[in-house]
Amino acid sequence: MNYIALKMLMGDRGKYLGIVMGLTFASLIMTQQPAIFVGLMARSFSFISDVGLPDIWVMDPKVQFVDDIKPLQDTELYRVRGVEGVDWAMPLYKGMIKARLYDGTFQTCNVTGLDDTTLIGGPPVMLKGKLEDLRRSDGVIVDIDGARDKLAKKPTVNGGKPVPLDVGDTLELNDRRAVVVGIAKNTRTFQSQPIIYTTYSRAMLYAPRERKLLSFVLVKAKPGEDIARLVQRIRDTTGLAAYTQDEFKALTVNYFLKNTGIPINFGISVLLGFIVGAAIAGQTFYNFTLENLRQFGVLKAMGTSNWVLLRMILLQAVLVGSIGYGMGVGLTALFGYAMRNTILAFKFPWQLLVFSATGVTLIVAFAALISIRKVIKLEPAVVFKG
Amino acid sequence: MTSSELAVKCRQLVKTYDTGDQKITALQGIDLDIHLGELMMLVGPSGCGKTTLISVIAGILDQDSGQCDVFGVDWLHLSSKDKLLFRAQNIGFVFQAYNLLPTLTAAENVAVPLIINGMKRQLAVRKAAELLEKVGLAKRAESLPSQLSGGQQQRVAIARSLVHNPRLIVCDEPTSALDHQTGIHVIELLKSVAVASDRALIIVTHDARIFDYADRIAKMDDGRIDSVAVVTQHSQFNKEVENVT
Numbered sequence: 001m002n003y004i005a006l007k008m009l010m011g012d013r014g015k016y017l018g019i020v021m022g023l024t025f026a027s028l029i030m031t032q033q034p035a036i037f038v039g040l041m042a043r044s045f046s047f048i049s050d051v052g053l054p055d056i057w058v059m060d061p062k063v064q065f066v067d068d069i070k071p072l073q074d075t076e077l078y079r080v081r082g083v084e085g086v087d088w089a090m091p092l093y094k095g096m097i098k099a100r101l102y103d104g105t106f107q108t109c110n111v112t113g114l115d116d117t118t119l120i121g122g123p124p125v126m127l128k129g130k131l132e133d134l135r136r137s138d139g140v141i142v143d144i145d146g147a148r149d150k151l152a153k154k155p156t157v158n159g160g161k162p163v164p165l166d167v168g169d170t171l172e173l174n175d176r177r178a179v180v181v182g183i184a185k186n187t188r189t190f191q192s193q194p195i196i197y198t199t200y201s202r203a204m205l206y207a208p209r210e211r212k213l214l215s216f217v218l219v220k221a222k223p224g225e226d227i228a229r230l231v232q233r234i235r236d237t238t239g240l241a242a243y244t245q246d247e248f249k250a251l252t253v254n255y256f257l258k259n260t261g262i263p264i265n266f267g268i269s270v271l272l273g274f275i276v277g278a279a280i281a282g283q284t285f286y287n288f289t290l291e292n293l294r295q296f297g298v299l300k301a302m303g304t305s306n307w308v309l310l311r312m313i314l315l316q317a318v319l320v321g322s323i324g325y326g327m328g329v330g331l332t333a334l335f336g337y338a339m340r341n342t343i344l345a346f347k348f349p350w351q352l353l354v355f356s357a358t359g360v361t362l363i364v365a366f367a368a369l370i371s372i373r374k375v376i377k378l379e380p381a382v383v384f385k386g
Numbered sequence: 387m388t389s390s391e392l393a394v395k396c397r398q399l400v401k402t403y404d405t406g407d408q409k410i411t412a413l414q415g416i417d418l419d420i421h422l423g424e425l426m427m428l429v430g431p432s433g434c435g436k437t438t439l440i441s442v443i444a445g446i447l448d449q450d451s452g453q454c455d456v457f458g459v460d461w462l463h464l465s466s467k468d469k470l471l472f473r474a475q476n477i478g479f480v481f482q483a484y485n486l487l488p489t490l491t492a493a494e495n496v497a498v499p500l501i502i503n504g505m506k507r508q509l510a511v512r513k514a515a516e517l518l519e520k521v522g523l524a525k526r527a528e529s530l531p532s533q534l535s536g537g538q539q540q541r542v543a544i545a546r547s548l549v550h551n552p553r554l555i556v557c558d559e560p561t562s563a564l565d566h567q568t569g570i571h572v573i574e575l576l577k578s579v580a581v582a583s584d585r586a587l588i589i590v591t592h593d594a595r596i597f598d599y600a601d602r603i604a605k606m607d608d609g610r611i612d613s614v615a616v617v618t619q620h621s622q623f624n625k626e627v628e629n630v631t
Contacts, residue, residue, distance in 0.1 A: 003507050004490065004498065011489020298485045301446050303474025303502050305467070380446040383485055384437045384558050 005312035018284045019320045026277015027328020030356040037266035039345030044256050045249035046187035051121045054218035055227050057248045061241040065255035069094055071212035080217045083237045085230045087222040090115035093203040094215040100172035102153050110193045113203025128167050129182025134199050139181035146194020147183055173206040274359055282367040289371035301380040313372050321364035393554055393586030394420035394443055399452035401438050412438040414609035423583040428590045430606035436590045444556045445473050474502050478547030482559035484539040486531040492542045493527040499550040517545045537568035544576055555580050557589040561596055573599050
């Protein structure tokens with residue numbers, strides 16, 4: 001009977017494709033839009049991920065997310081270093097500084113100042129030069145996206161492409177000379193400004209004069225130290241905010257979730273996708289069953305039980321659901337692959353597969369349920385009606 | 387004729403439809419016997435209860451009261467499961483609108499009753515193809531119903547009604563959708579391949595052209611059997627029936 005169920009389903013290609021396309025669309029929307037959303041949210045904490053090495057981030061208690069800089073006094077660094085269980089604690093500067101470009105225009109840049117000695121907090125991938133080159137006079141490292149785009153030099157010929165900033169080129173940061181000694185690859189952040197790395201002491205020179213300039217203290221726990229307890233100890237001892245990497249990421253994401261319309265916008269897209277997908281697939285599947293009601297009646301008259309008919313409909317539903325889901329997820333994966341080198345945010349964790357599988361299952365289950373109800377209530381005597 | 391030679395025995399069959407506002411009594415105490423080896427035709431005007439009667443006889447509709455035995459088994463005494471099984475094994479159907487599954491080939495359509503009875507598909511299709519040969523459609527076994535003419539579709543439906551070797555075949559207007567010549571061919575085929583000493587045929591029809599092929603004709607009106615005539619008397623009967631229909 002399974003064979004008959006499948007032939008009934010696939011024999012009418014137009015309707016079969018209609019159901020599969022509806023589910024593909026629903027599955028696509030339910031994975032692609034959330035994947036962009038997750039990608040965007042991940043960008044909000046990509047700086048924390050890129051820094052990577054420290055166990056704990058220490059900052060002003062009023063900080064709400066990673067780009068919400070509320071500087072500390074330099075002396076806080078020493079207080080953190082004095083907390084029991086701290087293996088090392090390094091300063092990190094993060095701030096916006098205007099760079100004067102070749103052609104005299106200005107571009108605001110996201111400047112990160114790394115501990116002069118250890119250079120902890122540097123970029124994850126160096127494309128040109130070495131991290132240690134930061135120790136050279138006036139050395140800065142620029143991220144590749146910034147170098148190619150906002151910091152790029154004017155085209156050499158009219159109508160040509162801008163020339164990417166390269167090792168050896170110079171900039172002016174707050175009227176001070178900065179020489180590009182390396183090009184790095186960063187994870188894209190939520191902000192579009194170019195990222196410039198330099199040493200902490202040089203960042204202090206570039207940054208506008210302020211009484212406090214220390215953005216974060218990066219802390220590594222001693223081997224075997226309980227991180228959660230150390231976090232609490234730092235908070236208790238210094239009165240500062242201290243978070244593990246994951247806690248700081250969560251703080252940042254939660255800020256964006258609560259204070260921006262991004263989740264609502266994407267939520268609406270996903271909901272619309274679900275509703276439209278459910279409407280198309282559910283309606284088409286239900287219509288398909290209605291149109292085949294007489295065939296089901298014939299099978300019933302010939303001695304097919306309700307249980308077998310139910311299995312046939314479930315098989316049809318599971319098949320179109322699986323194919324639609326697979327195609328939707330596949331298209332999303334292709335989309336992500338095609339967009340991997342673009343500015344578009346995209347992250348496709350396994351949880352999204354579960355989410356969309358649940359959504360498609362709900363649609364298919366609903367469509368199958370109303371169809372099954374119709375078939376079970378069907379009087380086999382309907383076959384004798386003209 | 388003893389009751390053991392009866393294929394169908396109906397006694398005081400009553401069936402009422404509740405349409406909400408009113409109750410329509412479709413069968414008002416039907417008494418009817420159909421013998422093994424017999425081709426019985428049910429005739430009568432539209433709405434006289436013919437279709438309701440064959441639905442009850444075929445076990446796809448429950449009567450309100452009365453008795454309907456098919457091969458000595460009272461439908462009302464069977465559980466739903468046993469009823470399905472009995473129907474699957476013992477009843478064959480031929481419909482006015484053929485009711486072939488449009489996405490299955492002719493051979494697959496014919497194989498459906500065997501598959502319902504648990505036979506493996508490949509074997510069932512092979513057996514179905516053999517039967518298609520018997521009804522003159524060997525070359526059309528792989529055709530879809532939409533690729534067949536009305537007459538050919540009805541021949542496929544006849545093959546389907548016979549493939550599982552049922553003991554009772556119920557036909558609802560098998561020729562009324564066909565032109566004269568094709569209708570005659572179909573009824574001749576039905577008579578030649580379906581009538582057997584261990585089997586009975588009931589044909590509901592309005593089609594006076596095929597009355598001659600019946601062994602007996604039961605004339606129904608207003609939910610009752612008016613008369614049952616043996617077809618050797620058909621000349622007179624035909625006239626009467628034509629007046630009724």
